[in-house]
Amino acid sequence: MIPPLDILIIEDNPGDADLIQDLVADNPTRIFRFTHVTRLSDAIKHLKMNSTDLILLDLGLPDSNGIETVWKIRETVPQVPIVVLTGYDDEETGRSAVKAGAQDYLVKGKVSGELLTRIIVYAVERHQYQNSLRESEQFLRCAMDALAAHIAILDPIGKILSVNAAWLTFARDNGANREDGFIGLNYLDACERASGSDSHIALDFANGIRAVIKGEKDFLNWSTPAIVPTRNAGSMLA
Known part of the structure; x- marks a missing residue:
């Protein structure tokens, strides 16, 4: 009833x-x-x-x-x-x-x-x-923040919808910080604009993610540490 x-x-x-x-x-x-x-x-x-x-x-x-x-x-x-x-x-x-x-x-x-x-x-x-x-x-949110892995959730064009606490800490420890927590930033565009010694890594990462989004790959098997701005490429997510 x-x-x-x-x-x-x-x-x-x-x-x-x-x-x-x-x-x-x-x-x-x-x-x-x-x-x-x-x-x-x-x-x-x-x-x-x-x-x-x-x-x-x-x-x-x-x-x-x-x-x-x-x-x-x-x-x-x-x-x-x-x-x-x-x-x-x-x-x-x-x-x-x-x-x-x-x-x-x-x-x-x-x-x-x-x-x-x-x-x-x-x-x-x-x-x-x-x-x-x-x-x-x-x-x-609680489940994501409890994980030690660096997690960023992107929309189909690469904009950041959410990141977990570990991702934010890692980014800030490597010279990047934004008051909005990077929400709304196009992460893939930022990777492609990266300069410095690690720019080729960021570009390969962006290309791999875009291939997954387009259905050209089922997944991206990535063994390099998460792509965030470093002190040598601090403008990447500025």
Whole structure:
């Protein structure tokens, strides 16, 4: 059985809050448990003491108005999805609400029960997926940083997407340092521009990686130490 979703309605009009609940009351696939508050201050108190799966937020409250309301909720519970449901039928307001951290923006009187149910479920599922993705990224980062090997992950054109702690330490120990951790730098282009006594090694490495990317080779068997800027070629990744 699918567990019910706990929804916090922050709406100063009791009639609108009742209508929201009535719209999804007969949904055969999901059960919703609603809590209703009329003020932002009451919502913040509730959120600090109780968990919730999603917030349905009106932008016009007695103690808060406009996009600032979204910011205040987001500051209190940064990991809870917010769907703005308001009477402001304005595209710019909708974009601002999403930019402020809302998952979606709906206009009162223009939402069916089926649409509202779909938006709620999708927002919760998307939020859960984003959390899972964040946890996976954190696990990958920890796993990479725990390895002594120097690891750099590149995109198909050679830009650095991620490097591990050992790679950064090795690069810095050999005279290269960037505040951005080399993220976004085209590593292969940098290898090809290298000068100094090791430039031919860097060029061979870049050519080998490009051959793998193009499918000309299945893998690159490389026994030379990782290619990073040395004190003799310190401009390579500058």
